[in-house]
Amino acid sequence: MGLHDRKPSEIKRLLKSFGHAGEGIKDAFLHERNFQIHCFLGAAAAAAGAVLGISPVEWFTVIGFSCLVLSLELVNTAIERTVDLVTEEIRPLAKAAKDAAAGAVLVSAAGACLAGLIIFVPKLIKFIIF
Numbered sequence: 685m686g687l688h689d690r691k692p693s694e695i696k697r698l699l700k701s702f703g704h705a706g707e708g709i710k711d712a713f714l715h716e717r718n719f720q721i722h723c724f725l726g727a728a729a730a731a732a733g734a735v736l737g738i739s740p741v742e743w744f745t746v747i748g749f750s751c752l753v754l755s756l757e758l759v760n761t762a763i764e765r766t767v768d769l770v771t772e773e774i775r776p777l778a779k780a781a782k783d784a785a786a787g788a789v790l791v792s793a794a795g796a797c798l799a800g801l802i803i804f805v806p807k808l809i810k811f812i813i814f
Contacts, residue, residue: 708762709758712757712758712761716757716761718757718789719754719757719761722750722753722754722757722793723754726750726754729746729804730746730747730750732804733746733803736804736807736808736811737807738803738807742803746799746800746803749795749796749800750796752795752796753789753792753793756785756788756789756792757789759785759788760785760786760788760789763781763782763785764782764785767781767782
């Protein structure tokens, strides 16, 4: 069944779900400092890629890591807010959930940083020398 075979109400529900996703991204961008930082760093990496002329595989890596970090930051935000909604007390399991989610962001950001160094440092050296 293709998109054209669907009922108008299903298409409206699909579009509404995209709207909700957009609201979540907008809210994270407006209220989460780390999400803002990751957006800035992703944009900086894209600008550097454009200036330095990175290859299609390198673009795939930069875009992939940027999306991974931002996605995990959104999941981290969702977990933190859910835990805060459930309890205001400091509880070991709540702390463990928040710490694990933050750790996932850290692991992906470290991978992105390492990939960025591998991609950009040689190009920057060539750019500066020539």
